Amino acid sequence: MDKANRQRELVREFSPTIEKYSILLKVWIGILIAIILVGFYAFYLQVTKGHEITGMRDNVVWGIYIINFIFFVGISYSGAFISGVLHYYKSPWKNAISRIIEIMTVLSLVIGPVFILLCIGRLDRLHYLFLYPRIQSPITWDIIAIMTDLIGCFIFLYLTFIPDMAVLRDSQDLNVPNWQKKVYKFLAFGYQDTPEQRKTIHKLVRSMSIMIIMLALMAYSVLAWIFSLTIQPGWNSTIFAPYFIIAGLYSGVGVIIILMFLIREIFNLKHYIRKIHFFASGIILLILSILFGYFTFTDYFAKWFSHKPDDINLLNTLFNNYFWEFIFANYIGVIVPVIILLYRKFRTPLGVTIAAVISVLGLWLNRYLIVVPTLETPFIPIQDTRPEFLYYTATWVEYALSFTGIAAFCLFFTLLIKFVPVIPIQGIIENEEEAELSITEPNNLQ
Amino acid sequence: MEEKNKSSRRKFLKLGLISGATALAGNTIINNLISDQDGSGVKIKVLTPDGQMVEVDAEHLNKYPEAHITPEESRKGIPNRKFVMVIDLARCNNARVCVEACQKAHNLDYHQEFMKIQLIQDHKQANPYWFPKPCFHCDEPSCVKVCPTGATFKRDDNIVLVDTTRCIGCKFCITSCPYSARIFNWGHREVYDRKDVKYSPETSVPGTEGTVLKCDFCPDMLRQGELPHCVRSCPMGVLYFGDILEDLVTNGEETVQFSKLINERGGYRYLERLGAEPNVYYLPPVEKQFPLEGGLDKEDEIIERYKNVPYIQELKKQGKI
Numbered sequence: 001m002d003k004a005n006r007q008r009e010l011v012r013e014f015s016p017t018i019e020k021y022s023i024l025l026k027v028w029i030g031i032l033i034a035i036i037l038v039g040f041y042a043f044y045l046q047v048t049k050g051h052e053i054t055g056m057r058d059n060v061v062w063g064i065y066i067i068n069f070i071f072f073v074g075i076s077y078s079g080a081f082i083s084g085v086l087h088y089y090k091s092p093w094k095n096a097i098s099r100i101i102e103i104m105t106v107l108s109l110v111i112g113p114v115f116i117l118l119c120i121g122r123l124d125r126l127h128y129l130f131l132y133p134r135i136q137s138p139i140t141w142d143i144i145a146i147m148t149d150l151i152g153c154f155i156f157l158y159l160t161f162i163p164d165m166a167v168l169r170d171s172q173d174l175n176v177p178n179w180q181k182k183v184y185k186f187l188a189f190g191y192q193d194t195p196e197q198r199k200t201i202h203k204l205v206r207s208m209s210i211m212i213i214m215l216a217l218m219a220y221s222v223l224a225w226i227f228s229l230t231i232q233p234g235w236n237s238t239i240f241a242p243y244f245i246i247a248g249l250y251s252g253v254g255v256i257i258i259l260m261f262l263i264r265e266i267f268n269l270k271h272y273i274r275k276i277h278f279f280a281s282g283i284i285l286l287i288l289s290i291l292f293g294y295f296t297f298t299d300y301f302a303k304w305f306s307h308k309p310d311d312i313n314l315l316n317t318l319f320n321n322y323f324w325e326f327i328f329a330n331y332i333g334v335i336v337p338v339i340i341l342l343y344r345k346f347r348t349p350l351g352v353t354i355a356a357v358i359s360v361l362g363l364w365l366n367r368y369l370i371v372v373p374t375l376e377t378p379f380i381p382i383q384d385t386r387p388e389f390l391y392y393t394a395t396w397v398e399y400a401l402s403f404t405g406i407a408a409f410c411l412f413f414t415l416l417i418k419f420v421p422v423i424p425i426q427g428i429i430e431n432e433e434e435a436e437l438s439i440t441e442p443n444n445l446q
Numbered sequence: 447m448e449e450k451n452k453s454s455r456r457k458f459l460k461l462g463l464i465s466g467a468t469a470l471a472g473n474t475i476i477n478n479l480i481s482d483q484d485g486s487g488v489k490i491k492v493l494t495p496d497g498q499m500v501e502v503d504a505e506h507l508n509k510y511p512e513a514h515i516t517p518e519e520s521r522k523g524i525p526n527r528k529f530v531m532v533i534d535l536a537r538c539n540n541a542r543v544c545v546e547a548c549q550k551a552h553n554l555d556y557h558q559e560f561m562k563i564q565l566i567q568d569h570k571q572a573n574p575y576w577f578p579k580p581c582f583h584c585d586e587p588s589c590v591k592v593c594p595t596g597a598t599f600k601r602d603d604n605i606v607l608v609d610t611t612r613c614i615g616c617k618f619c620i621t622s623c624p625y626s627a628r629i630f631n632w633g634h635r636e637v638y639d640r641k642d643v644k645y646s647p648e649t650s651v652p653g654t655e656g657t658v659l660k661c662d663f664c665p666d667m668l669r670q671g672e673l674p675h676c677v678r679s680c681p682m683g684v685l686y687f688g689d690i691l692e693d694l695v696t697n698g699e700e701t702v703q704f705s706k707l708i709n710e711r712g713g714y715r716y717l718e719r720l721g722a723e724p725n726v727y728y729l730p731p732v733e734k735q736f737p738l739e740g741g742l743d744k745e746d747e748i749i750e751r752y753k754n755v756p757y758i759q760e761l762k763k764q765g766k767i
Contacts, residue, residue: 050655052633061617061630121615121630121656128614132595139594139618230622231588231720378626379717380579383564383751386557 006429011171014421017267018168019175025414032411039404042397043118051121053397059382060375060392065119067367068402071251072112072409073146073223074244074363078252079105080153080216084209093280095427096272099160099420100259104252105212106157107412109150111405118401138226145219152215156208158187162201163426166191180419193426220248227370233310234303234374243295250288251363257281257356259413261349263422272423275349282352286341289359293334296366300330310379317377318369321391325365333362515666517609520647523601528725529663530604531580531677532686532695532707535731538563538576539682540741542748547679551664553637553651558629560661561676565741565752574757575731576741578684580676581606581627581661582716582724589619589628598658604690604725605663607647613657620658624720628660673698682735690725742767 045053056063083101086094117123133140165188168174169181191197221241228240237243257278264273303311318326337355340346346355372392376382384390394402540563548554548561560580567574583606590600597612598619608628620628631638631653640652648665664674672678677685678698688695688704695704707713713727738757742749749767752758761767 050633051630057632058620058629059626061620119617121617121658122613125612125614128595128597128612132597132612134594134596137592137594137618139592139616143594226618230592231624232621375621379624379720380564380626381754382626383562383754385747385750 003429003433006432007167007425008171008173010421010425010428011167011174014423014425015171015174017422018418018420021418029411029414032407032414035407036404036411039401039407042400042404046118046397046401047123053395055388055392055394055398056119057386057389057392059378059384059389060372062119062371062375063392064368064394064398064402065115067364067371068405069112069115069119070223070244070367070371071364072108072115072405073220074248075252075255076105076109076112076149076153077216077220077245077248078250079108079256080149080156080212081249082252082256083156084213084216087205087209093274093276095431096269096274096423097256097260097277098427099422099424100263101256102153102157102160103413103416104255104259106150106153107409107416108255109146109153110412111409113146113150115401115405138222138229141222142219142226145215145222149212149215149219152208152212156205156212159201159205159208160424161187161420162189162191163193163198164420164424165189166193167425168420198430217245220245232374233308233377233379234314234370237299239295239299243299246288246291246295247363247366250285250292251360253281253285253288254356254360254363257285257353258360261353261356263417264349267422269423272428278349278352279347282341282347282355285352285355285359286338289334289337289341289355292363293330293338296330296334310377314374314377317373321376322369322373325369329362329365329369333359333366337362514644515646515648515669517611517645517647520607520609520665521599521601523603523605524665524668525602526691527603527668528690529583529668530688530690530695530704531583531663531726532688532704532713532729533578533726534684534686534697534711534729535575535577536729536734537682537684537736538578538741539736539738540565540576540744540748541681542744543679543681544578544676544685547675548661551651551675552649552659552662553640553653555635558659560629560659562626563741565755565758567755567757570756573731574738574755575734576738577728578676579625579627579716580726581663582625582722582726583663585723585725586721588622588624588722592618592622594618603665605665606660607662607665608650608658608660609647610650610654610657610659611645613654615656615658617658624717624722625724628658631655631657631659 054063079101083098083105086098086101117126120126129140129143135141165184169184169188174181191201221244224241224244227235228237230236260273260277260281264270300315304315337359340351340355340358346352376391382390542563545559545561545563549556549558552560554560562579564577564579565574566577583604585600585604587598587600587606590598590606593599594616595612595614597610597614598606598608600606610631615630617630620630632655634655635653638653638655643649643651645652645654646666648662648669650659650662653659664672667674667678673687673696677687680697683697683699686695686697686702686707688701690704693704694701695707696702707729708727711729712732713729715724715727742761749758753762758767
C-alpha cells in the first residue's frame with residue numbers, strides 16, 4: 001500500500017476532530033471554563049482572606065487538597081507505568097490507547113502538584129524551597145522526584161508526538177489556521193520518517209519508557225513516605241509505598257478505562273478502541289482491585305488484631321465517624337468491581353466502565369480516609385469546643401478548587417486532542433505495514 | 447532551709463543566665479557598648495558569640511537582654527545551657543493562669559494556646575488529672591526533621607523554635623508532631639500589624655499569617671535572667687524550669703536538684719515510647735494537693751472541652767455540672 005495515500009486517508013478520517021469546533025464542543029469548553037473561573041474566584045478569596053475560609057484547622061491541617069494531590073499524582077504514576085510497559089513490549093493493540101494514556105499521564109502530573117500549592121500557607125515564599133533547601137525533608141525529596149518525573153513524562157509525550165506532527169505538517173488539505181501549521185512544523189523537528197529516523201525514535205521512546213516507569217515508581221514511593229515516615233498511627237506503615245503504588249495503578253487504570261469509553265463513544269472510534277481493549281483492561285482492573293483489597297485488608301487487619309491503643313483509637317474514629325465512607329471506600333469500592341469483572345459477560349465496554357467508575361470513586365474516598373481520620377485522632381486527644389477544630393469538613397472553596405482541577409484536566413485534554421489525533425496516525429501506518437510484512441513473509445508468524 | 451534555697455536560686459539565675467545572654471547578643475551590640483564611654487565604671491567580663499572574653503560596663507548589661515535577636519542569631523542558642531521543664535501534676539488545678547500569661551506575652555487570641563491544659567484519664571479506674579502541655583522541645587524533634595526550609599530548628603540549648611519569616615506554611619511539622627504542640631495562623635489578626643516590636647523567633651511576636659507557631663520556652667525572658675511567662679505566673683508552683691547541665695530547676699519559689707526531683711518522685715516523660723526524647727518531664731499526679739473539681743469551676747466553654755473524658759461524663763450524669 002502507498003504510504004502517502006494511506007496517510008492522507010487517515011488524516012482525512014481524523015481531521016474532523018481537529019478542524020471543527022461543533023456547538024456541543026463549544027458548550028463543553030464553555031462549561032469547563034465556567035467551572036475554572038469559579039475556581040479562580042475561590043482561589044482569590046483564599047489568597048485575600050487566608051486559609052480561614054477552608055475547612056482545615058489546627059488538627060486537620062491537610063484536607064482535600066492533599067487528597068487530590070495524591071489522587072492526581074497516582075493517576076499519573078499509573079499512566080506512566082502502563083504506557084511505559086506498552087511501549088516496551090510490542091503489543092499490537094497498544095497504539096489505539098497509548099496517546100490517551102500519555103496525555104493523561106502528563107496532565108495529571110501538571111495538575112496534581114497545583115493542589116499542594118493551594119495547601120501552602122505562604123505561596124509568596126515558595127522559592128524558599130530552593131533558597132533554603134533541606135535535603136533531609138521528605139518534602140524536598142518529593143519536589144525533586146515530581147519535577148524529574150514531570151520532565152521525563154514531557155519528553156516522553158513529545159517523542160510520541162513527533163511522527164504525527166510530521167504527518168500533520170505534510171497534510172496539505174488539512175484545514176487549520178496558519179499558526180497551527182507552523183507549530184506542527186516546529187514540533188515535527190525535521191522528522192521525515194526515514195527508516196533511520198524511525199529506528200532512532202523507537203529506540204528513544206523505548207529507553208524513555210523504562211525511565212518513566214522508574215521515575216514514576218520513585219515519585220509515588222516518596223509521596224507515600226511523606227505519610228509513612230511520620231509516627232502517626234495509620235500513616236506509619238511499612239507497606240505504605242507499595243500500597244500507594246498498587247492504589248495508584250488501580251485508580252489510574254480506572255481513569256484510563258473511563259477516558260477510553262468516553263472517547264470511543266464521543267468520536268465514534270469503535271473501529272480502533274475495540275471490545276478487546278475493555279476486556280483486557282477489565283482483567284487488569286480485576287487483578288488490581290484484588291491486590292488493592294488485599295493490601296487494604298492487611299493494613300487494617302494488623303492494626304485491629306495487634307490492638308495497639310493508638311491504632312484502636314484510629315479505628316474507632318473510622319468506624320464511629322466514617323462508617324459509610326469506610327464501607328464504600330474499602331468494601332463497595334473493591335468488592336463490586338471484583339464481582340462485575342469476575343464474570344465474562346459483564347466485561348463489556350459499559351460493564352468495565354461502570355466497575356472503573358466505582359473503583360475511582362472508592363479510591364478517592366480511600367485517600368480521604370487515610371489523610372483525615374488520622375489527623376482527627378492524635379496521640380493526645382483533642383480537647384476543644386469548636387466543631388471545625390474537632391472534625392474536618394471541606395468548604396465550598398475547597399470543593400470549587402477540586403472541581404477546577406478536574407475541569408482543567410478535561411479542558412486540556414479536549415484542547416490537546418483538538419491539536420493531535422487522539423489515536424497516533426503514524427502508529428496505525430506502522431502496524432499495517434508490519435501486518436503486511438507478516439503476510440508476505442509467513443516465517444514471521446511464528 | 448527554704449530561705450537558703452531561695453537565695454541560691456537567685457544567684458543561679460543571675461550568674462548563669464546573664465553570661466548566656468551576652469554571648470548571644472551579637473557582635474554589633476557588644477561593639478557599640480565597648481565604644482560607649484558613659485557608664486558606672488564597673489566592668490564585667492562576658493563571652494562574645496565567637497568565644498572571646500570581653501569586658502563591658504555593668505550598667506549596660508541590662509540593655510543587652512532586650513536587644514533584638516535576629517532570626518539568624520536566634521538559631522544559635524544560649525551557650526552552655528540545656529533547658530528543661532518539670533511539671534508537677536500533683537499541684538495543677540487548672541487555674542489557667544499560665545495559659546493566660548503566655549497568651550498575653552505572645553499576643554495570642556483566646557483560642558490560640560501554646561500551653562494547653564488537658565484533662566487526662568489514663569484508664570477507667572484511674573482518677574483524671576490536669577495535664578499542662580507546652581511544647582516538649584524534643585531532642586529528636588519530628589517537626590525539625592521534616593521541615594523543607596529549615597524554618598523550625600533545634601538549638602544547642604534544647605529549645606526548638608520557629609522562624610516565621612522562613613516558614614512557607616506547608617504544615618508538615620504540625621502533622622508529624624506527636625504531641626500536637628503546634629498551631630497554625632489561619633487568618634490575619636490586627637496584632638500582626640504591630641509596628642512597635644521587631645519580630646524575633648525568640649519572642650514569636652508579632653505573628654505572621656499562614657505560618658506555624660508554638661511554645662518557644664521564652665528565650666527572651668531567659669536572656670534577661672527571668673523564667674518563662676508560664677512558670678513565673680503559675681500560682682501553684684506547678685511548673686519548674688531550669689538547666690540540666692546545672693542540674694537545677696526552679697518554680698520561682700523553690701530551687702531543687704533536677705535529678706533528685708525526677709528520681710525521688712518518679713518523674714517521667716509523656717509517651718516516652720515514641721522516642722522523641724522530650725525535655726519536659728512530669729511528676730506523677732499522686733497525693734494531689736487540690737481536688738480535681740476545683741479546676742472545673744470555670745466558664746462553660748472550658749468545661750465543655752473535656753466532655754469526652756469518662757469522668758466528666760459521669761459527673762454530668764450525676765447532675766454535678
